[in-house]
Amino acid sequence: MIETMNFPSLEAIKAARQRIQPFIHRTPILKSEAINDMAGCEIYFKCENFQKVGAFKARGAANAVAKLTDAQKQNGVATHSSGNHAAALARAASVAGIKSYIVMPSNAPEIKKKAVKGYGGEIIECEPNLMARETTLQAVVKKTGATFIPPYDYMDVIEGQATCALEMWEEGIPFDTIMAPVGGGGLLGGTALTTKYLSPSTKVIAGEPEGADDAYRSFHAKKLIPMEGPKTIADGLLTSLGKINFAIIMDYVDDILTVSDEEIIAAMRLIYERMKIVIEPSCAVPLAALLKQKERFKGQKVGIILSGGNVDLGKLPF
């Protein structure tokens, strides 16, 4: 199966960038002298927490919606998501003037539900487990005829997420390593494709929470191991790695490093205190991994994607 997949090409990723440009921000790259001193390397943080809807997910959703046929657009789009993809798809649909149906677990953070409603998405609640999500989604699609846009295991979404690294490379920085967190693998997959197309010698390394380490285990077992009962503060990374994403990772990702929740919280606090920016816990995972294995990155130029900033401020872990 894997061998026959056609991953998005560099040309396709460049075309996606053109396609979604009117609908997303070109986010800034920030640096912190204090963090560089601590880390012993030069870190370039790509701030997708400043992205539309507060997360990189705006890219994939915008790309998938823009590629729909006119006939598909008639019936709108649907998805299940615990968070940022939900808001991203609702917004992308709203901008395109089409309907969106979002299946969300009943325990999704209030701020994320509010965002979906704010963008005009119709929320359908379900029990907080994958089975319930999928059954509910199927019913919605059957009833409405909407096109299902999966959160990460979907070529057009991965192609959209790949535009983030493309913007980083356009800055002309000769990255030794590029890091991203891994949950479903959409951002990591897209980042790996773009980076290896443009600079094969650059390492692509993922950070993953110990409490949701299915990508780490799958990577080393060389087969997709589904996640069961994940538990981590990095709520954006609770999802199971996707099939396409796993295939890309096996071909293009150099390593996956895991970190504890304590290490994630410490890195998160560092970013708040030193950079004065708001990020969600998932974003702090790659920095936590880097700080845990400093020697490995010594003297390097490292790009880290800060994936999003949608955090419940009432529940910060410090």
Added chain:
Amino acid sequence: MIETMNFPSLEAIKAARQRIQPFIHRTPILKSEAINDMAGCEIYFKCENFQKVGAFKARGAANAVAKLTDAQKQNGVATHSSGNHAAALARAASVAGIKSYIVMPSNAPEIKKKAVKGYGGEIIECEPNLMARETTLQAVVKKTGATFIPPYDYMDVIEGQATCALEMWEEGIPFDTIMAPVGGGGLLGGTALTTKYLSPSTKVIAGEPEGADDAYRSFHAKKLIPMEGPKTIADGLLTSLGKINFAIIMDYVDDILTVSDEEIIAAMRLIYERMKIVIEPSCAVPLAALLKQKERFKGQKVGIILSGGNVDLGKLPF
């Protein structure tokens, strides 16, 4: 008395900018569509929370230290400050290779004490009241021969703070109004001077907490009324308005608006959630004042200085 004061001229402020440029950041101006929609005007946030030491205070301290004579530099500098000026002076001294003695109240936030020590400042603790601060400072100055650099009631400091608005005007934005918070009045005074020199028709309006409204009362009484027992979440604005600062305000500031702590917290939360940046409560005061009197700013281009980002993350009010 007031009539004979020589406030810093535009030329002096421009010279200060040249003088301190190597030691400070040129901070970005950020915008938020969501906040603009809510406010009914176009707001340009000057992000001094990204400034060195996390606050605009880096400007005034750098300017004051750079203007010392070689003889003065021998004995270092001293000040009393509950927070950002302390760190700013310690850093400015450290960069100039001279000593700094910082008198701090025993109840100052731990994060601010840590910052002062990190920059090599020597902390001398005192009781948390103005009398104790001044007595302790006098003793330090007598013993060391250090030059006292006051936090705000001091021409060279005001001249330094004035460079923040200068950078804003260099962006070529035709501001209808520029807003800053007012505590001691250093930032507000400097902002008013620069703005009225460059664009006399632009309104300069301050935001002040109801629980520390000595500037508001002094402005309307046309005489300096010292503050007693201030109480507000905006800990950077607890200080009494300075004499020089009051004189500048009477000449150059158009209005002072007060807001409750609840309004400050709501505006602060808005900035965290919508802009994904970390600010201290004082920063949110001007936006809170604007949102309270929306009609007054309708359709305007408003510059708001976000004064700093040194907040105790364990004590966020949400």
